[in-house]
Amino acid sequence: MRFANPLRVTSGPLLAVIVAVGLVAVPVDGWSQSRGPASVADLADGLLSAVVNISTTQNVAPRGPGRVPMPQLPEGSPFEEFFGEFFRDQESRPRPPGQGASLGSGFVVDADEGIVVTNNHVITGAAEIIVNFSDGSKVDAELVGIDTKTDIAVLKIDTTGRSLRAVSFGDSEAMRIGDWVMAIGNPFGFGGSVTVGIVSARNRQIGSGPYDDYIQTDAAINRGNSGGPLFNMDGEVIGINTAIISPSGGSIGIGFAIPSNLARNVVDQLREFGETRRGWLGVRIQPVTGEIAESLGLEEARGVLLSGIEKGGPAEGVLEAGDIIIGFDGVEVVDQRELRRIVAEAPVGSEVQVEVLRKGERKTVTVKLGRLEEDEEVASAEDEEGVDEPPVAEAKVLGMSIVELDDEARATFELPEDVSGVLISEVEEGSVADQQGIRPGDVIVEIALTSVSTPKEVLDQIEDLKAQGRKNALLMLANKTGELRFATLRMD
Structure with missing residues (x-):
């Protein structure tokens, strides 16, 4: 039985009246469907003073390397059209010459030390950062540290003569799809705005960085909510509101928040070291x-x-x-x-x-x-070009284990000095390399007529061929006598 209104009279032999305090519930196949909390007024009342508005003055010209990047989305993706609220719109939004202003949200996590958390993109390039409280007061803030990879910034304010209300991080891993959540923030400059919704999905990737792991929610999040908290029904912060999908800049019920379990570790490191480690x-x-x-x-x-x-x-x-x-x-x-x-x-x-x-x-x-380090990653075979990566000591590709051809390797496999390239140290039985007669001690001299001298160059050449749609890789090989031969290996 589905109820479109709190009270509904139906004809028939059975008239059911369901009365609940705070909830209207209908049993369906043994489950109880809830319409949600009757009110979050008490919860919101206890949290509003811990949520702040962040305003900045900025030098418009320099954008700075810390700006959160536009997600790199697959061509034709439905996300591609709608990611404008925090990315493309920031670049195209007209501003007066000289100084610009930014509005966002944040929240106090340490009342004694005056620590405020927000998004990095809210304060990027700021000449001045101002924290505005719900009682109308305001105070200048200093930047403690930022993390561009997760889009988190930590601020510090002077607490002299000021009594602050702080909130704590909860366990984002404990949140389930369908759990109720509440967002408080500064949408379109309207401070202290409260919205309620549910966790719509978890572990969302939006292409904004290497640690994408967003909570998706339908609680209304709009421009200006960036950096504000997403609370569970116990009043704990389980997310930092960061981005939305919208064709117009307004909420359509698809918002994203950084999970608290990821944010807490970043915030702790920024507070302790001023940087992430x-x-x-x-x-x-x-x-x-x-x-x-x-x-x-x-x-x-x-x-x-x-x-x-x-x-x-x-x-x-x-x-x-x-x-x-x-x-x-x-x-x-x-x-x-x-x-x-x-x-x-x-x-x-x-x-x-x-x-x-x-x-x-x-x-x-x-x-x-x-x-x-900042110029290193957990290394992916699909990393973008232009990123300097540490050398690869060994690698495995197409059924072959490959290593640098150093003096020790030459001695082990009795290779002459005039043979150069990348040494094949092992060949997996039954692999494409094994089927082509490639054996340990062979040396890869070229791939697709391009010389290689390190395992990384071999991996990069193979990836380039795959990116070109090639199905085979042409290898020039040398044996311990220096004799050269070609072998074609299937890459699929």
Whole structure:
């Protein structure tokens, strides 16, 4: 039975009257459908003073490297048309010459220290940052630190003579699709606006950075809500409102918030160090596709395949190219995005247990994490061009394990000095390389008539050929006598 209104009279042998305090519920197939809380007035009343408006004055000309980038979306994606609220519109919005103004939201997380959290894109390029309170007062804020990869900024204000209300982070992982949430912020400059909705989805990717893991909500979020809190019904912050999809700049019920479990770690590091210090594994990774899973005899495509180990990185000598990471420090690894996130969140210098599948056997190894520098990533075989990456000490590609051809390798395989290229140290039985008669000790001199001298160059050439739609890779090989030959390997 569905009720369009709180009270409905129906004809027939059965007349049901349902009365609830706070909720109107209808049992359907053993489940109780809830129309939500009758009121969030008490909850909102206790939280409004902890939510602030952020205003800035900006030098318009310099945009600065810290500006949150427009998501790189697939051509023809429905998201492509609608991502304007926090990205393209910011570039095209007319402003008076000289100084510009920005309005956003934020919230107090430490009343004693005067710590305020907001979005990085709210304060990027600001010459002055002002925190405005619900009672009409305002105070200048200083920037503690920013993280461009997650779009989070931490501010500090003087608390002298001021009594602040702070809110705390909750557990975003505990939120379920359909749970009620409440957003408070400064939409279109209307401070202290409260909206209510549900968690529409979790783990959303919108292409804004390497750690995309957004909560999607239908609680109304509009321009000016950026940096404001998304609360659960216990009054805990479970997200930071960041972006919306909208053809007009107004809410259509698709908003995105940074999960609190990701934000809390970033905020703590910015407060302690003024910067983020993320864990670094030092590997190149690629997804485990259905074809790869089948070729390795796996029941399902899961985990992350290591296509290379970076020279001098934490994983060198511990992990191997061809390993499939299925667990990291007790957390199951499903895909690349999850591995990037949990590695980055792990403390620098910590020793973590990494569970891998190696040649069909399950193994657990210990890796001491390094620190991820700004120009490094958890390494993907699909990384964008123009990013300087550390050298790859070894890699696995097309059924071959490849390494640098150094003096030790020359001695091991008795290779003369006039042979140059990338050494094939192992060949997987039954692989395309094995079928073409390639053996350990052979040296890859060229790929597609392009010379290669490092494992990374081999990986890059293979990726380039795939990007061109090629199905085969032409390799020039040298053996220990210096004799050259060509071999064609299928790449699919």
